[in-house]
Amino acid sequence: MTELREKYGPGTNLGNIPDSELADLKNLGITHIWLMGVWSTGDKSHQMARGLFATQAEQLGLNPDRDVIASPFSISAYEISPIFGSRQELQLFRQQLHGHHLQLILDAVFNHLGLDHPLVIEHPEYFIAVDPNHPAASRMPAGGGKFIAHGKDPYFAPWQDTYQLDITCGGTREWIREQMLSIARESDGVRCDMAMLLCKGVFKRTWGEATREPEAGSFWQTLIADIKILHPQFTFIAEVYWNLERQLLTEGFDFVYDKTFYDSVVEDRLLPTEALERFVRDEYAKHALLFVENHDEQRIASRIRNQNQYTVAHLLLLAMPCPVLIHHGEMEGRTVRTPVQYNRWLPEERDASLEGIARKLLWELREHKTREGIGRILENQQGNKEQTFCIQWELSGSVQWIIVNYSNGGGSGAWIKPDFVTPGQEPCLLFCTEPNPFKNVVQKEGCVLVEANPWAGAILSWTKSFQTARNNTAQGI
Secondary structure (H helix, E strand, O other): OHHHHHHHOOOOOHHHOOHHHHHHHHHOOOOEEEOOOOEEEOHHHHHHHHHHHHHHHHHOOOOHHHHEOOOOOOEEEEEEOOOOOOHHHHHHHHHHHHHOOOEEEEEEOOOEEEOOOOHHHHOHHHEOEEOOOOOOEEEEEEEOOEEEEOEOOOOOOOEOOEEEEOOOOHHHHHHHHHHHHHHHHHOOEEEEOOHHHHOHHHHHHHHHHHOOOOOOOOHHHHHHHHHHHHOOOOEEEEOOOOOOHHHHHHOOOOEEEOHHHHHHHHOOOOOHHHHHHHHOOOOHHHOEEEOOOOOOOOOHHHHOOOHHHHHHHHHHHHHOOOOEOOOOOOOOOOOOOOOOOEOOOOOOOOOOOOOOHHHHHHHHHHHOOHHHOEEEEOOOOOOOOOOEEEEEEEOOOEEEEEEEEOOOOOEEEEEEOOOOEOOOOOOEEEEEOOOOOEEEEEEEOOEEEEEEOOOEEEEEEEEEOHHHHHHHHHOOO
């Protein structure tokens, strides 16, 4: 919102964002807008954030009173933050999104609440209580000599600006259900923060005997089923790690984060057997939300400075037959990760060679209608050792191949040519990351053999042979 106010004036809020901003996103193929930080936070969490970031802000030439805010995951109420406007203006924004065939995603943080949330006073029994010497113990008394715990996961220090909800408590579950119903009335979907922390085994491992009641059935399965009875089209997205993606899909989530793709691409260790094979089994690809940037990680432009590698990393991301998450600032090639406790970008020296690459690739795939087809990863007939990949997108009148060599050496691949393409037809080059991305392209014995330059990629297209398609249909193929 700070960026929009600087562009359009201080009175800008969710209720009066210019249509051109949303039209631009739609024209790039964006389908959903996720608003982070839309919920209210409180003074205690704000003061804690200032204590952590005020000195850094001053050193960077920012104003701590203006530019440092509470973490958006330290929620004091599921009410619209004044930074964004009012509840009415949120609904105006949602209507505006729908006018552009875009959908609204909001956050749900049900592992914990912020220090200022009144629920901790009204119903302390809804929270985890621990002994005063427990590493997660806060200063908030819980009665019986115990104290409310700060939120945490099993592997890291507690989040000091939060209190941990106890999802084994029936009252807590009912309160969460009411919050989720409210969110479902005001949006088209929800991104559930750190969703795996509320999985039965994980919650038990984190809190052990501190829970007040025995664990009931699956928290998420029960909650999602209840919400979908009233809002069957509502979308549930899980932020999830630790190889629990498939478990959360079985519990009702529509989409799950898949960080293995990020780790493979950004760490420059992309191996088909580790990173891509999981996307060709069963229906997983339709539900795996891929990204090469998010708010918790260093920006990809700070990790990958090679322009060609940066380009093919994004081309591979956007080629995958999976939903994709694009982080705010990624399309501009920003290099500095801004902590969520700032409400403006941190100063940075931009790399001009990386600016706009992600945006250009989004536009190219939108222009060629690539992702409107049916996508799948093709098996490299030369085996799994190569780091050259081909993703096929089949459209009504054509077939597109996106070929990427994700390595700093020459790469090669051989893929079976679709049988509904006229024999001998040469592919049309729709886009390439460099003037001559391939050293050689040969069609031989029903295969297309490609030798690619280092960090190179391209989009090829064949026109479908409708005669072949009719013959295949007649033969029941």
